[in-house]
Amino acid sequence: MEKERGQFIETWGSLGVLWGINRSMARIHAFIMLCEDPVDLETVCRRLRISRGNASMSLKELRSWGVIHRVHMSGERRDFYVAEPDNWKMIFKIAAQRKEREFDPALQALQDLLGRADLDSSSGVRARLGELERTMTTFDRLARKFLGNEQASRIVVDMLKKFKV
């Protein structure tokens, strides 16, 4: 493994912890990003020195984030994987996933709480929570507008123009 490839993989792995994904997932993602050709599970295990179990789970998870894709090679029984080639799509997919996993449950929980009939509706607490719910709902609509868009890179170009970044 050449030097820069290894350095990038370990760096990305350490950063993955900050990103809320674990080290293995981040290292595998980095490795696949840098491969010209599709890679199989066995290769991931051997090159990154991780167990088959871990690699299998991590690949599944990376796929659910939409940052890698499974491809079939003709004449091969094994599964092969490639990274999402469009960087903008990748960033948007990560953002969309994180919103879905982190923000949406919070909004949902808040709405459930406010929807209950059994709560003391005279309380100032309820007013404060209602206010928070409204703000979060608006944020949600705004986020959907951007993240739901398939043409990730085009929308960015639009924004760059509109806001003169």
Place this chain on the structure above:
Amino acid sequence: MEKERGQFIETWGSLGVLWGINRSMARIHAFIMLCEDPVDLETVCRRLRISRGNASMSLKELRSWGVIHRVHMSGERRDFYVAEPDNWKMIFKIAAQRKEREFDPALQALQDLLGRADLDSSSGVRARLGELERTMTTFDRLARKFLGNEQASRIVVDMLKKFKV
């Protein structure tokens, strides 16, 4: 502690884990959000049943995120805390902090790596990393444009209009 207050605190606490902040911090944040008057460390410990050490650290951390503020009450030696009252400001502050803690180090590491003279510059790896660096830099500029703005709620209103959300 009335029912809805308690439920909200525990819900927010569980969600905090998803958000990458820990349960104590999230519970304390929820508690302070729902208090009409400034609260002191002792009250936090007693009402939420957590240790002084934990409360002290968590309050410090919440303050560094900018989602609570320290206030001084006349004639009181103790420190008191209030939540950021503007929900939009709160959301923007969280987003800005997370970008700073999670995205910026990744971009920095990538730039450091590419800046090193000792790397094999003929490699396709370098080209792929360069491409990624350009995309992330653009994203960075775009994010700064929004998150750096003090008038969080106004910018949201602008966007709602422009994008007809």
Place this chain on the structure above:
DNA sequence: TTGATTGTTCAGAAAGGACTGAATGATCAT
């Protein structure tokens, strides 16, 4: 100075997540 009050730090205990490797499942060729 002494004691009272309040805030911070940190070593160790407790809790929570990640990783391994063996067992199991699935699919294919013969």
Place this chain on the structure above:
DNA sequence: ATGATCATTCAGTCCTTTCTGAACAATCAA
């Protein structure tokens, strides 16, 4: 059907993070 190949699952182990509580620091009143 059998063996070969590859993927997945999960119980147990290992490692990291969080939390506690006691020690320490800082500040004030008397």
